[in-house]
Each structure stands twice: as C-alpha cells, then as structure tokens.
C-alpha cells in the first residue's frame with residue numbers, strides 16, 4: 359500500500375549537502391556534490407527507522423540532546439556482516455540533519471513520525487522483561503542495562519523488568535499474573551529461559567482459551583504476545599536459528615521494530631498428558647545421552663557438551679525402538695530439497711494460509727480433529743519402522759547453532775507446520791562419526807546409507823514390547839515423586855503439566871549411578887533405553903507422542919538474513935553507491 363507521504367528537501371549533514379526523500383515505505387538521503395551530481399544514497403525502509411528526535415542527539419555514553427532548533431536526528435537499523443555462514447549483525451545507525459528553517463525541521467520530524475506509525479503498527483510499546491542473572495556467563499543484567507535498555511528508551515518502549523529469583527519464576531509469572539497491557543515478553547538468558555517463556559505463554563493462552571494441552575489432538579491457540587530473546591546464555595540455539603547471529607543489540611533492534619517471526623512448536627505427550635514443548639531438538643539416543651552425561655559435569659560450563667559428546671560417542675551405543683510418523687505433504691517441500699528457510703521464506707508464508715484457513719475452508723491441513731490415531735483420514739497414513747538407532751531426532755526448525763552453522767536439518771522451516779524426523783540407524787563407529795562431523799560443515803549429513811530424514815506432522819516413539827520395564831529398571835525407573843507427577847498430569851489441566859523441580863538434574867543423577875559410560879567399549883551390558891533430550895531438558899519418559907503445532911508462537915525476529923542475497927546490502931550497511 360503506497361501512501362501519500364512524499365517529502366523531498368535539500369538538507370545538510372555537517373558541511374555536506376544531501377537530498378533527503380521520504381516516499382511510501384522508504385526514507386533515503388543522497389549526497390550531492392557541488393555540481394549537483396548525486397553521490398552515495400542510503401535508503402532505509404521506514405519500518406527500520408528506530409526513532410526520530412529534534413536536535414542533535416547522542417545516546418552514548420548516555421542520552422544527551424543539543425537542542426538546536428533546525429536540526430533533527432534519525433536513528434535506524436544499519437547492517438554489517440557477521441563474517442560467518444550466517445546472518446547479519448544489526449547496529450544502531452544515526453544521522454543528524456540540519457534544515458534551512460525550523461518549519462522544515464518540524465515538517466520532517468512530523469512526517470517521519472507519521473510514516474513510522476503507519477508502516478510499523480506492530481511495534482511494541484510495553485514489554486515484560488525477564489532476566490536470568492545466572493544464565494551463561496552471568497552477564498544477563500549487565501547486557502540488558504548497558505546494551506538493550508538504552509535502545510528501548512530511545513524507541514519509547516517502556517519495560518517492566520523482573521530479575522528471576524529461581525528456576526521457573528518467569529514461567530509461573532506468565533501462567534498466573536496479570537499480563538494486561540504488555541505487547542510482548544522478552545527473556546534475557548539462554549535456551550532454558552526461552553523454554554520457560556514458551557511454556558508460560560503457551561500454557562496461559564490455552565488456559566484462557568479453555569483448551570486442554572494434554573490432548574495431542576487438540577488444535578492449540580496461537581499465543582497473542584510476541585517473544586523476544588536477548589541472548590545471554592551458554593547455549594542460544596533458538597536465537598541463532600531465528601535471527602542468524604547471537605548478538606544482544608541485533609536482537610534488541612528486531613524487538614524495537616516489531617519484527618514478527620512465527621515458529622512451529624512440537625508438543626510432547628506421554629499417555630494422556632503433556633510432558634513439554636520443544637522447538638529445537640527432541641532427541642533420543644546420542645543427543646539424550648550427551649545431555650544426561652553433560653548434566654553431571656555442569657561445572658565445566660559450555661565445554662561439558664564437548665566432553666559429554668566425546669564420552670558418549672566412545673560408548674558406541676544404539677537403542678532399539680519403534681518409530682511411527684505421520685508424513686507431511688511431500689509436494690509442499692522436502693528436507694532434502696537443499697533450500698534454506700531465510701527471511702521472507704515463501705514456504706513458510708504459504709503455510710500460514712494453510713495452517714490458519716478461513717473457517718469455511720474445509721480442506722484444512724489441521725482441522726480441529728487431528729486424527730493421529732487413525733489411518734483413514736485426510737491427515738495421511740502413519741508409517742512405522744522398528745530397529746536399532748544411534749539416534750532419533752525431531753526438530754521443528756533447522757536448529758543451526760555455532761557448532762553446526764547449518765543445523766540438524768539445514769532445509770527445515772521455522773514456520774511451515776512440520777518437523778524433520780532424522781533416523782540414524784545403528785552403524786559402525788566411523789560411519790556415525792562421519793554423520794556427526796558433517797554437521798560442522800556444508801556436507802550433506804543425510805547422504806549416508808544409514809540415515810533417513812522425513813518431513814512430518816507427528817511422531818510416536820515406543821520401546822519394543824517387553825523392553826520398557828527393563829529400560830526403566832536400568833535407568834533407575836520412575837521414583838515415587840515422578841509417578842505422582844504422572845498421575846497429576848493425567849488428572850489435571852494445563853497448569854500441572856510441568857514438574858516443579860529440575861527433572862533433568864534428577865534423572866541425570868539417577869543415570870549417573872545406573873549407567874556406566876564407555877560401556878560399549880569395556881563392559882558387557884549397555885542400557886536398553888536412552889533418554890529424550892527436549893530442548894536441553896531430560897524427559898522422564900521413553901514412550902512419547904509428539905505433534906507439531908504450526909506457528910504456535912511468534913518471535914520478535916525475521917528469520918536469517920542472507921547477506922549474499924540481500925540486494926541492498928554491502929559490508930558496512932545498506933548503503934548503495
């Protein structure tokens with residue numbers, strides 16, 4: 359929608375003359391030389407203008423304004439390359455214009471502000487911010503107050519900040535407290551904090567909609583509040599996979615301009631109860647074992663994953679299991695189509711209409727009856743495979759992270775309503791090493807004879823008949839408290855679905871005594887069952903049902919911007935010569 363805005367003037371920046379132009383969706387300024395020839399143009403979409411202020415404004419070391427009556431300052435998003443395979447870093451650009459008169463200055467500031475309101479209707483005004491003071495290098499508070507808060511202030515965003523006092527503080531707040539007036543929730547921390555916000559917001563939304571999260575066949579209500587992630591954890595996979603870089607300023611700017619990235623979420627159920635939600639990794643076998651082993655070595659910090667990965671690799675395990683999956687429509691996309699879900703992804707955009715059809719649209723992919731327990735519906739046929747697996751992984755997104763820049767499934771989509779199921783059948787140790795190693799490069803990890811990948815809508819996993827009890831005995835079984843928990847979640851609604859303690863830690867401790875590592879190398883008996891790693895938390899159940907809920911939440915992000923394909927981007931920013 360082109361609007362009537364058009365303002366063009368000759369302005370000064372320092373001692374250089376510029377032609378400034380505000381048209382439709384863009385604000386641009388072109389340096390003009392003495393012979394009136396155009397030199398360099400910088401063009402900024404109005405949606406990426408952070409703010410406009412009268413006078414000459416500085417924000418560092420703190421905000422100060424020299425109130426000259428013919429000047430105005432524009433703050434905008436300026437891009438620079440992250441230098442890696444991934445997205446672009448965003449920085450705050452600033453330009454100070456001098457006008458020939460105060461009247462013209464006021465005309466510019468008013469037009470720019472009106473354009474901002476018209477073109478950026480989804481910008482947040484009020485945010486609820488949770489800071490985990492113990493996440494990552496324990497710099498959450500410092501990161502927020504020194505890098506993020508000044509930007510929010512500049513953009514006129516008011517925020518209510520809560521420094522968490524315990525695990526699940528943020529989740530519980532979102533489940534129970536008044537959230538009126540907030541446009542979004544921001545977490546300052548890592549994947550664990552994001553997961554708390556995810557559980558709190560999804561739970562709250564379903565409570566208010568009167569929906570039961572325990573039933574995998576229920577179509578859940580998408581969350582109305584956006585989630586912003588300011589990365590300050592030791593693992594920030596969700597941020598990396600949705601923004602492309604792990605950088606607090608970039609994330610803050612995405613929040614400020616109200617970017618909106620829908621995200622698929624996988625619900626994980628055991629019998630008739632919701633266990634957890636996952637976005638990045640639901641993994642059994644290798645990834646479960648790595649998490650369980652790493653929990654015993656938390657003192658090592660992020661290095662614990664490398665240590666645990668090595669130990670688990672050396673233990674050379676595979677696990678028996680039955681995997682059933684409901685394939686997604688192969689005509690829409692494929693996990694091996696070598697595409698990447700980037701900012702503005704057309705596969706995801708097309709999915710929106712399919713996932714949220716007009717009520718009269720009866721050909722909906724997700725009707726309110728998600729008939730996953732039958733084979734005879736429009737949902738398609740379940741496929742069942744049984745055997746021994748090195749790992750079984752389900753991811754709703756690529757799950758790219760610094761360790762694996764293209765991720766677990768490089769062609770997975772953030773918001774297409776499907777997940778990628780990766781089955782790695784038992785193989786010799788070198789084969790499995792090859793599979794793992796390929797995650798660190800651009801080599802295709804699926805191009806191996808013992809690897810399968812399927813784009814799916816739902817997955818069920820169970821141990822082969824007669825194996826389950828044996829497995830629980832070996833992993834220590836469910837203790838009394840866990841049994842009570844299962845009973846509680848079977849009986850009650852959405853609020854009770856989460857454990858009140860760090861189940862992961864306890865299960866890991868149980869495993870510590872029950873599971874000898876390196877047993878594949880030196881011992882006779884390997885455990886019959888692994889554990890599930892659900893976005894970095896260990897699940898207390900082996901037999902699970904999971905379902906992908908398309909675009910259940912929205913993040914303040916826009917997917918990964920590919921510097922190489924962005925036509926208006928150069929190394930320094932979006933300047934066009």
Ligand SMILES: Nc1ncnc2c1ncn2[C@@H]1O[C@H](COP(=O)(O)OP(=O)(O)OP(=O)(O)O)[C@@H](O)[C@H]1O
Nearest residue numbers: 493494522523524525547548549550551591592593
């Ligand atoms: N005040 C707090 N005290 C203790 N734990 C907290 C607190 N606030 C949040 N947590 C918990 O800390 C866990 C880890 O936090 P976060 O994800 O921010 O950091 P991280 O360093 O990336 O995590 P990890 O230690 O798992 O690598 C989260 O699961 C969260 O529930």
Ligand SMILES: CCCCCCCCCCCCC/C=C/[C@@H](O)[C@H](CO)NC(=O)CCCCC
Nearest residue numbers: 549593595638639648757762794795797893894
């Ligand atoms: C020979 C070289 C081998 C290198 C292998 C690299 C494989 C990397 C794949 C990385 C996949 C990350 C998926 C995301 C998981 C997060 O939700 C979760 C919470 O932060 N992290 C872990 O569970 C942490 C557990 C990470 C397991 C590796």
Ligand SMILES: [Ca+2]
Nearest residue numbers: 622754771776
């Ligand atoms: Ca997806």
